[in-house]
Every structure is written in C-alpha cells, then in structure tokens.
Amino acid sequence: MLKLYSTRSSGNAYKVRLALAHLRLAFTEIEIDIFAGENRTPEFLALNPEGRVPLLQLEDGTILAESNAILFYLAEDTGLVPAGxxxxxxxxxxxxxxxxxxxxxxxxxxxxxxxxxxxxxxxxxxxxxxxxxxxxxxxxxxxxxxxxxxxxxxxxxxxxxxxxxxxxxxxxxxxxxxxxxxxxxxxxxxxxxxxxxxxxxxxxxxxx
Amino acid sequence: MLKLYSTRSSGNAYKVRLALAHLRLAFTEIEIDIFAGENRTPEFLALNPEGRVPLLQLEDGTILAESNAILFYLAEDTGLVPAGxxxxxxxxxxxxxxxxxxxxxxxxxxxxxxxxxxxxxxxxxxxxxxxxxxxxxxxxxxxxxxxxxxxxxxxxxxxxxxxxxxxxxxxxxxxxxxxxxxxxxxxxxxxxxxxxxxxxxxxxxxxx
Structure with missing residues (x-):
C-alpha cells in the first residue's frame, strides 16, 4: 500500500492527502511531529536527507518528495491532469x-x-x-x-x-x-x- | 514560429533558451529590458499581467508562462523528459x-x-x-x-x-x-x- 509520511498541520501534506482522497487511493498515513523532531531522526533522514514532509513511499519502496511532484505523479492519466x-x-x-x-x-x-x-x-x-x-x-x-x-x-x-x-x-x-x-x-x-x-x-x- | 520574450541576463530565461537549443527548435527572441520598464508597457502586460519573463508564445498565439512549465512543455516526449x-x-x-x-x-x-x-x-x-x-x-x-x-x-x-x-x-x-x-x-x-x-x-x- 502507499505510505504517506505527513504532518497533519502542513498545507503541503494536505495537498497530497486531498489528491489521494479524490483519487480514492488507499494509503497508510504516518504522522511526523516536526515539533518533536521526528523529521530529524536517523530513520526519517534515511528516507529523506532533507528532513521534509510530505513523502510518499510507493509499494516497491521508492520514495517521492516535493508535494507538487507527488500530486502530478498520482494524478497523471486521471481527470485531475489535462490530457493535452x-x-x-x-x-x-x-x-x-x-x-x-x-x-x-x-x-x-x-x-x-x-x-x-x-x-x-x-x-x-x-x-x-x-x-x-x-x-x-x-x-x-x-x-x-x-x-x-x-x-x-x-x-x-x-x-x-x-x-x-x-x-x-x-x-x-x-x-x-x-x-x-x-x-x-x-x-x-x-x-x-x-x-x-x-x-x-x-x-x-x-x-x- | 515560437516567440520567446526573454531578458538576456535572466537565469529563468536562459533555462528556456537552453532547452530550445538542445531541442534545435527555431524561435524568434524578443529582448525585454526590465530595467527600462519594458515588462511594464501596456503591450507586455496584455501578454502577461504579472509582467514577468520568460514568456513563450506558440504559433497560434497561446502564451505559456513560468520557465519550468515551459521547459516541461517543450521537452515532453523528447529525451529530456523520462518516458516513465x-x-x-x-x-x-x-x-x-x-x-x-x-x-x-x-x-x-x-x-x-x-x-x-x-x-x-x-x-x-x-x-x-x-x-x-x-x-x-x-x-x-x-x-x-x-x-x-x-x-x-x-x-x-x-x-x-x-x-x-x-x-x-x-x-x-x-x-x-x-x-x-x-x-x-x-x-x-x-x-x-x-x-x-x-x-x-x-x-x-x-x-x-
């Protein structure tokens, strides 16, 4: 299943959650509390050395970063991205x-x-x-x-x-x-x- | 022919000129001197109300803005954008x-x-x-x-x-x-x- 590393108060993370909702894609959500430093743990930095959310992990383990790149990835070939x-x-x-x-x-x-x-x-x-x-x-x-x-x-x-x-x-x-x-x-x-x-x-x- | 509104000292305009060079696309280049206010004339603001360069005008008159969006447009379906x-x-x-x-x-x-x-x-x-x-x-x-x-x-x-x-x-x-x-x-x-x-x-x- 898709795994979303997300911070609930983050507007950039909400973008991805919104796209997942529109596309009715199931996903596991992992809350990263940046005020508790959870984006600075060795485990998280191994996923993204920049220490930023959101991150989307695909089923094969591939990590996608940057909210708008994730949006485009998820929505390609759907009605949310123009065909032309x-x-x-x-x-x-x-x-x-x-x-x-x-x-x-x-x-x-x-x-x-x-x-x-x-x-x-x-x-x-x-x-x-x-x-x-x-x-x-x-x-x-x-x-x-x-x-x-x-x-x-x-x-x-x-x-x-x-x-x-x-x-x-x-x-x-x-x-x-x-x-x-x-x-x-x-x-x-x-x-x-x-x-x-x-x-x-x-x-x-x-x-x- | 493609028409590029460009400012020679602009890094964002150079991106588009580089892509056009790699793709060997002919284009007309119109230099906009932002220090002389040429991006604030009524003619230019009619093309782009934001008054920014670069702008790419397609043969049918369509205006494309934002350097990276222009790059992606020009390079889709070429070796400069991955097929996957x-x-x-x-x-x-x-x-x-x-x-x-x-x-x-x-x-x-x-x-x-x-x-x-x-x-x-x-x-x-x-x-x-x-x-x-x-x-x-x-x-x-x-x-x-x-x-x-x-x-x-x-x-x-x-x-x-x-x-x-x-x-x-x-x-x-x-x-x-x-x-x-x-x-x-x-x-x-x-x-x-x-x-x-x-x-x-x-x-x-x-x-x-």
Missing part, C-alpha cells in the same frame, strides 16, 4: 507559481505566527515581506479567477489542489481574504467537489 | 526544489548584488537570508550528485536544465562554489553536452 500537452503546461504553470510566489510568503507567515507563535515583533521585517508577497500572489489569483471556475480548464485539476491548502489556511497567517471575492468563491467551489475531504480528515487505514 | 511516470516525478521533484529552495535565495542575491548593485549594507538581513538559503540548496545538490552524473537517471533532463543557470550564476551573487566539487563537476558536464549553448548565445533568427 498545453493543458498540462498550464497546470504546471500554476503549480510552479504556487511554490515560487504563493507558498513562500503565505505558508511562512502562518508557520511563524500560528505554529511557532513567534509574534510580529521578533521578525517584523520578515513578516512584512511575507505579507507583501502573499497578498501579491492572492491578487494574481483573484485576477485569474475572474470568470473562471477553476485554475485550468472547466474542471478541478491538481493546480487547484496545489493552491487550495495554503489559500484556505492564509487567515491563520493573518491574511484577510475578504477583498478577494473570486478566491473565496473558488475555495468554496473546490470544497464542494465530490471526493473533497477537510484538512482534519483521517483515512480509513491509519498507521498505528 | 516515476522518472517524470523525479524530474518534477528537482524542478519544484529549484523554484522553492534554490532560485529564491541564489537568484535574489545575484539580482540585488550584481544587477541592482545595491550592496550588502542596505539589505543586510535579506542578503544574509538569501545566502543561507542558497548555500542550503547547494549542499542538497552536492549530496545528491555524489556518484551521479545527472540529477535524474543517466542522461541530461529538464531537471538539469532548470538547475543549471542559477547555479552557474551563483558566484555573481557572492556564492563560493569551491567547496562543492560534485556541483562544479556537474556544471562542466552539463556544459559539455551536445547542443549546449552559453548564456550569451544568440539564435540564428533574432527579432529586429
């Missing part, structure tokens, strides 16, 4: 945007303010930069979603699944989504898709 | 690493120190962070390349083409590559591949 070459390029465009422009600001703000509870004062300069970058990314999403139901084409793709978790969680990083009508409508649309699962979803098979 | 699903996931893993862990530190340090010539003093905190992130990415590359000729499999892929430009240019951002033997050997190996072109390469057909 140009559509795949569009999907990848938004997935690279997510990793280069969206996640760095939004997820770091959330991690520092909400998970570490570090406050604004200790890292005012960084928090200001994360907010600026994050709002810039949200503005690009808002413009792109004008008149569109999903990021690429007419139905849900891995581009939506890649962008959904950190956008949903942005308010935990002090982002105000109120001005972003199209983004909020899109969040609701993604959550209303058949097969969608909330972040606290636990799969039927769960590692002890 | 797992190999494609590995290639995408390193391309997402490049956009999330590698380019942000290394390219921003180079842009500020070399292109803007802003110096360390005005942005000491940012430069320190870029250096730390960039050296972290180089260390991951150095470890991965131990005993490997290329990032994925036994031959050149778009993973190498995505990582090559900003690694080659890292010294312009004050990074010292001397401690990274495997990375330097890999840079030389990539540059020795048939079809490789240097950054100052100009294609035969060049827009007036």
């Amino acid at each position: 070459r140009r559509g795949r390029a569009e999907v990848l465009r938004w997935m690279f945007f997510e990793q280069n422009n969206h996640e760095p600001g939004i997820a770091q703000a959330r991690f520092w303010l909400r998970e570490v509870r570090g406050g604004r004062e200790l890292r005012t300069h960084d928090v200001d930069r994360w907010m600026e970058e994050g709002y810039g990314a949200l503005a690009i999403m808002e413009r792109h979603l004008a008149g569109r139901a999903f990021f690429v084409g007419e139905s849900l793709t891995v581009a939506d699944l890649a962008l959904y978790p950190h956008t949903l969680l942005a308010p935990e990083g002090d982002f105000d989504l109120a001005p972003f009508d199209n983004v909020r409508a899109w969040l609701n649309r993604v959550a209303a898709q058949p097969g969608h699962m909330p972040m606290d979803w636990r799969p039927l098979r769960y590692a002890a | 699903r797992r190999g494609r996931a590995e290639v995408l893993r390193w391309m997402f690493f490049e956009q999330n862990n590698h380019e942000p530190g290394i390219a921003q340090a180079r842009f500020w120190l070399r292109e803007v010539r802003g110096g360390r003093e005005l942005r000491t905190h940012d430069v320190d962070r870029w250096m730390e992130e960039g050296y972290g990415a180089l260390a991951i590359m150095e470890r991965h390349l131990a005993g490997r000729a290329f990032f994925v499999g036994e031959s050149l892929t778009v993973a190498d083409l995505a990582l090559y430009p900003h690694t080659l240019l890292a010294p312009e951002g004050d990074f010292d590559l001397a401690p990274f033997d495997n990375v330097r050997a890999w840079l030389n190996r990539v540059a020795a591949q048939p079809g490789h072109m240097p950054m100052d390469w100009r294609p035969l057909r060049y827009a007036a």
Whole structure:
C-alpha cells in the first residue's frame, strides 16, 4: 500500500492527502511531529536527507518528495491532469507559481505566527515581506479567477489542489481574504467537489 | 514560429533558451529590458499581467508562462523528459526544489548584488537570508550528485536544465562554489553536452 509520511498541520501534506482522497487511493498515513523532531531522526533522514514532509513511499519502496511532484505523479492519466500537452503546461504553470510566489510568503507567515507563535515583533521585517508577497500572489489569483471556475480548464485539476491548502489556511497567517471575492468563491467551489475531504480528515487505514 | 520574450541576463530565461537549443527548435527572441520598464508597457502586460519573463508564445498565439512549465512543455516526449511516470516525478521533484529552495535565495542575491548593485549594507538581513538559503540548496545538490552524473537517471533532463543557470550564476551573487566539487563537476558536464549553448548565445533568427 502507499505510505504517506505527513504532518497533519502542513498545507503541503494536505495537498497530497486531498489528491489521494479524490483519487480514492488507499494509503497508510504516518504522522511526523516536526515539533518533536521526528523529521530529524536517523530513520526519517534515511528516507529523506532533507528532513521534509510530505513523502510518499510507493509499494516497491521508492520514495517521492516535493508535494507538487507527488500530486502530478498520482494524478497523471486521471481527470485531475489535462490530457493535452498545453493543458498540462498550464497546470504546471500554476503549480510552479504556487511554490515560487504563493507558498513562500503565505505558508511562512502562518508557520511563524500560528505554529511557532513567534509574534510580529521578533521578525517584523520578515513578516512584512511575507505579507507583501502573499497578498501579491492572492491578487494574481483573484485576477485569474475572474470568470473562471477553476485554475485550468472547466474542471478541478491538481493546480487547484496545489493552491487550495495554503489559500484556505492564509487567515491563520493573518491574511484577510475578504477583498478577494473570486478566491473565496473558488475555495468554496473546490470544497464542494465530490471526493473533497477537510484538512482534519483521517483515512480509513491509519498507521498505528 | 515560437516567440520567446526573454531578458538576456535572466537565469529563468536562459533555462528556456537552453532547452530550445538542445531541442534545435527555431524561435524568434524578443529582448525585454526590465530595467527600462519594458515588462511594464501596456503591450507586455496584455501578454502577461504579472509582467514577468520568460514568456513563450506558440504559433497560434497561446502564451505559456513560468520557465519550468515551459521547459516541461517543450521537452515532453523528447529525451529530456523520462518516458516513465516515476522518472517524470523525479524530474518534477528537482524542478519544484529549484523554484522553492534554490532560485529564491541564489537568484535574489545575484539580482540585488550584481544587477541592482545595491550592496550588502542596505539589505543586510535579506542578503544574509538569501545566502543561507542558497548555500542550503547547494549542499542538497552536492549530496545528491555524489556518484551521479545527472540529477535524474543517466542522461541530461529538464531537471538539469532548470538547475543549471542559477547555479552557474551563483558566484555573481557572492556564492563560493569551491567547496562543492560534485556541483562544479556537474556544471562542466552539463556544459559539455551536445547542443549546449552559453548564456550569451544568440539564435540564428533574432527579432529586429
């Protein structure tokens, strides 16, 4: 069975869990508590020397890293990845945007303010930069979603699944989504898709 | 013919020019001088509201954005992208690493120190962070390349083409590559591949 090394509060891990839910793939989930250093044990570093989650272990033991690469792997040849070459390029465009422009600001703000509870004062300069970058990314999403139901084409793709978790969680990083009508409508649309699962979803098979 | 909107000093644009060279695809190159604001003209913003290069315009007018998505588009079904699903996931893993862990530190340090010539003093905190992130990415590359000729499999892929430009240019951002033997050997190996072109390469057909 597929084995997912995941941290429940991680937006990047939620992406993969969402894709697995949509594709109705059974998997064993292994919770890695990064605040307890479980991503720094010799066992975990043997799987991924970078010490990062999520990791997906295939049945033959192969390890796949990087949430968006895992999403593309799982969804190739399914309705979540367009069949055409140009559509795949569009999907990848938004997935690279997510990793280069969206996640760095939004997820770091959330991690520092909400998970570490570090406050604004200790890292005012960084928090200001994360907010600026994050709002810039949200503005690009808002413009792109004008008149569109999903990021690429007419139905849900891995581009939506890649962008959904950190956008949903942005308010935990002090982002105000109120001005972003199209983004909020899109969040609701993604959550209303058949097969969608909330972040606290636990799969039927769960590692002890 | 393919039309590439490119900035000659941009590592992200060089990725696409490298892929086009390897694939021996003819293209028209339109130089966008971002320091002269040519990425902020109404004409350019009509092509890409984000005002970023590179952009690839296909013969039917379709615009593709994000350097790594363009690379994957151009190279699908060629030797630069593995034929197997797992190999494609590995290639995408390193391309997402490049956009999330590698380019942000290394390219921003180079842009500020070399292109803007802003110096360390005005942005000491940012430069320190870029250096730390960039050296972290180089260390991951150095470890991965131990005993490997290329990032994925036994031959050149778009993973190498995505990582090559900003690694080659890292010294312009004050990074010292001397401690990274495997990375330097890999840079030389990539540059020795048939079809490789240097950054100052100009294609035969060049827009007036």
